[in-house]
Amino acid sequence: MTQTFLLGLDGASYTVLRPLIDGSADEGVVMPYLAGLVADGYSATLRSTAHPLTPPAWTSVCTGRTPGHHGIYDFVRFEDMGDDIYFTLYDSRDIRCETLWQIAGRAGKTVASLNFPMMAPPQEVNGALVPGFVSWKHLRRNTWPRELYDRIKTLDGFDPREMSWDFERESQIGDVMPDDELHDWVEKHLPRDHQWFNIGLHLLREDNPDLMALMLDGTDKIQHQAWHVLDPRYWNPSEASHGRKKVRALVLDYFRGLDGYIRELHQAAGPDCQFVIVSDHGFTGAEKVVRINKYLESLGVLAWRAHDGSEAARRRDLANFANLDWTRTRAYCPTPSSNGVVIRVKSDKNPGGVDPAEYESFRAGLIAELLALRDPETGEAVIREVLKREDAFPGPAMGQAPDLTLVLSDHGFVSVRNLAPAVVTRPVPMGTHHPDGIFIMTGPGVRRAQGAVLSIVDTTAIVAHGLGLDIPADFEGRVPDDLFDGAWLTEHPVRIGGQTAAQDGTPAHDGDEADEDQREEVLAQLRLLGYLED
Amino acid sequence: MDAAKVRALVQATLEEFIEDWGLEAEIKPETRIVEDLEFDSIDVIQLTVAIESALGGRKLGFQDLLMRDGRYIDDLSLREVQDFVAAKIAA
Numbered sequence: 001m002t003q004t005f006l007l008g009l010d011g012a013s014y015t016v017l018r019p020l021i022d023g024s025a026d027e028g029v030v031m032p033y034l035a036g037l038v039a040d041g042y043s044a045t046l047r048s049t050a051h052p053l054t055p056p057a058w059t060s061v062c063t064g065r066t067p068g069h070h071g072i073y074d075f076v077r078f079e080d081m082g083d084d085i086y087f088t089l090y091d092s093r094d095i096r097c098e099t100l101w102q103i104a105g106r107a108g109k110t111v112a113s114l115n116f117p118m119m120a121p122p123q124e125v126n127g128a129l130v131p132g133f134v135s136w137k138h139l140r141r142n143t144w145p146r147e148l149y150d151r152i153k154t155l156d157g158f159d160p161r162e163m164s165w166d167f168e169r170e171s172q173i174g175d176v177m178p179d180d181e182l183h184d185w186v187e188k189h190l191p192r193d194h195q196w197f198n199i200g201l202h203l204l205r206e207d208n209p210d211l212m213a214l215m216l217d218g219t220d221k222i223q224h225q226a227w228h229v230l231d232p233r234y235w236n237p238s239e240a241s242h243g244r245k246k247v248r249a250l251v252l253d254y255f256r257g258l259d260g261y262i263r264e265l266h267q268a269a270g271p272d273c274q275f276v277i278v279s280d281h282g283f284t285g286a287e288k289v290v291r292i293n294k295y296l297e298s299l300g301v302l303a304w305r306a307h308d309g310s311e312a313a314r315r316r317d318l319a320n321f322a323n324l325d326w327t328r329t330r331a332y333c334p335t336p337s338s339n340g341v342v343i344r345v346k347s348d349k350n351p352g353g354v355d356p357a358e359y360e361s362f363r364a365g366l367i368a369e370l371l372a373l374r375d376p377e378t379g380e381a382v383i384r385e386v387l388k389r390e391d392a393f394p395g396p397a398m399g400q401a402p403d404l405t406l407v408l409s410d411h412g413f414v415s416v417r418n419l420a421p422a423v424v425t426r427p428v429p430m431g432t433h434h435p436d437g438i439f440i441m442t443g444p445g446v447r448r449a450q451g452a453v454l455s456i457v458d459t460t461a462i463v464a465h466g467l468g469l470d471i472p473a474d475f476e477g478r479v480p481d482d483l484f485d486g487a488w489l490t491e492h493p494v495r496i497g498g499q500t501a502a503q504d505g506t507p508a509h510d511g512d513e514a515d516e517d518q519r520e521e522v523l524a525q526l527r528l529l530g531y532l533e534d
Numbered sequence: 535m536d537a538a539k540v541r542a543l544v545q546a547t548l549e550e551f552i553e554d555w556g557l558e559a560e561i562k563p564e565t566r567i568v569e570d571l572e573f574d575s576i577d578v579i580q581l582t583v584a585i586e587s588a589l590g591g592r593k594l595g596f597q598d599l600l601m602r603d604g605r606y607i608d609d610l611s612l613r614e615v616q617d618f619v620a621a622k623i624a625a
Contacts, residue, residue, distance in 0.1 A: 137555060137580075140553070140554055141551075153554070
């Protein structure tokens with residue numbers, strides 16, 4: 001019997017879900033089953049990682065540790081080579097902590113983990129693992145155990161092209177689309193969740209893993225592009241065009257379908273299973289484009305790479321990677337998803353960097369300048385907070401974090417493109433991540449209540465407890481006092497004990513000669529992908 | 535491992551690699567991975583990793599095969615990959 005079902009809904013937010021479950025949406029109750037789970041169970045706001053982004057946040061769910069410990073900060077990590085910056089992709093080998101799947105396996109529990117990011121290449125688990133964010137062509141090689149792929153291949157309707165990451169389609173997130181194009185874009189995203197749901201349901205019924213963990217990410221993708229038809233602040237049916245109403249109808253069909261997936265999974269798991277629904281972050285609408293590197297240029301700490309007019313140079317300028325003259329750059333934002341500013345410290349390979357003795361004063365000055373950035377239309381601050389890495393990401397992996405993390409006033413992601421002006425208003429609000437996600441839980445011993453704000457790392461402690469495990473002492477989360485009833489806690493006291501298995505504390509990609517080769521492979525991969533131009 | 539076994543292993547790895555791609559192509563030494571097998575750039579790198587895994591994780595320095603005169607090449611035949619791997623194993 002499956003003891004715990006962890007259902008991840010990427011980017012799920014009460015802002016969207018509440019009107020769909022309480023009937024205040026124009027269309028009435030769109031998600032009746034979820035409404036029932038909320039009414040009968042425990043729900044709370046789930047506060048994400050300091051920078052609410054999919055890779056660090058889901059890795060926190062999977063490890064019970066914050067990014068300063070697990071070491072994942074972004075989709076992309078970067079290495080300063082002095083005269084150039086190498087951008088590489090984070091993967092499972094960069095996670096410095098043991099995952100919940102491994103912890104449960106060590107305790108003799110069986111696990112199925114489906115569609116969680118940063119899980120490729122797959123590590124051995126006591127059960128099944130299919131990672132998310134992998135191209136369909138490489139799913140077999142990244143599935144654990146390899147034979148599992150042959151099993152899921154036999155499922156009715158199985159189509160790996162539909163379930164896996166389409167780099168071209170994902171790269172369109174952030175583009176402004178006309179309604180008909182947006183309708184098509186949303187439509188193409190609908191089958192992916194169905195594919196993962198189908199595999200999840202199959203493994204749940206066939207294998208009955210002690211821990212079933214499934215992540216569905218249609219919520220995130222659709223909210224990014226279609227936020228303006230979802231957020232009650234922006235949706236006004238009396239002013240919406242026919243095309244826009246069609247988009248909303250399709251998006252709500254997606255949420256209706258999602259409610260059906262939740263119903264089937266919950267019913268298949270059975271009444272004796274603790275069912276936990278979490279998101280990695282919430283969502284909100286961003287109204288401004290903030291070209292942060294343009295602003296840093298105006299401060300005299302950044303210089304763009306000279307443009308030779310070639311097609312390659314044009315593509316570099318439009319890429320989502322900072323394209324800079326590294327010999328004249330002392331502070332820069334590497335990627336939009338990072339919302340980070342990296343300060344380049346002086347060294348033998350980087351003689352133009354900030355002198356270590358001046359680092360603190362340079363950083364303090366930069367923070368003041370960043371907070372001073374104003375929206376020319378309103379005169380209001382564009383950046384609400386600048387987080388120092390020792391405050392946002394304390395831990396042994398802090399050194400891999402950007403020196404500063406920016407929280408924009410509208411929670412948007414920055415742009416790293418070489419365009420002016422530094423701050424402009426978007427034609428339509430774009431969905432962006434908000435730190436406040438969702439936590440909903442039902443099942444044996446779970447109280448019917450609305451709890452206080454939880455931390456994303458609490459999720460891992462709660463799931464570990466539900467599995468009957470001692471919560472490792474180095475987990476950073478806790479089981480809330482009001483989550484379970486007294487009878488449950490008498491029979492199942494929350495026990496803290498032991499540690500997660502020791503890790504070597506260094507990313508798999510760093511260090512020795514073999515890892516250098518590995519890095520070269522990834523660099524080659526990125527170049528071939530067009531992320532880096534020669 | 536002798537050259538014939540290396541060549542067979544490379545071919546078998548490639549055949550397994552594209553098993554689920556729904557291609558009709560027959561794999562021969564002259565098969566070109568981009569033109570005939572619809573490889574994307576990321577697939578080329580994944581294939582090199584798969585071949586290295588099939589050889590027990592041995593690093594073969596595929597950059598030497600993939601780059602010519604400082605530029606990444608456009609296409610490769612299976613024979614070129616086999617020759618490269620066989621030469622590295624023999625060295």
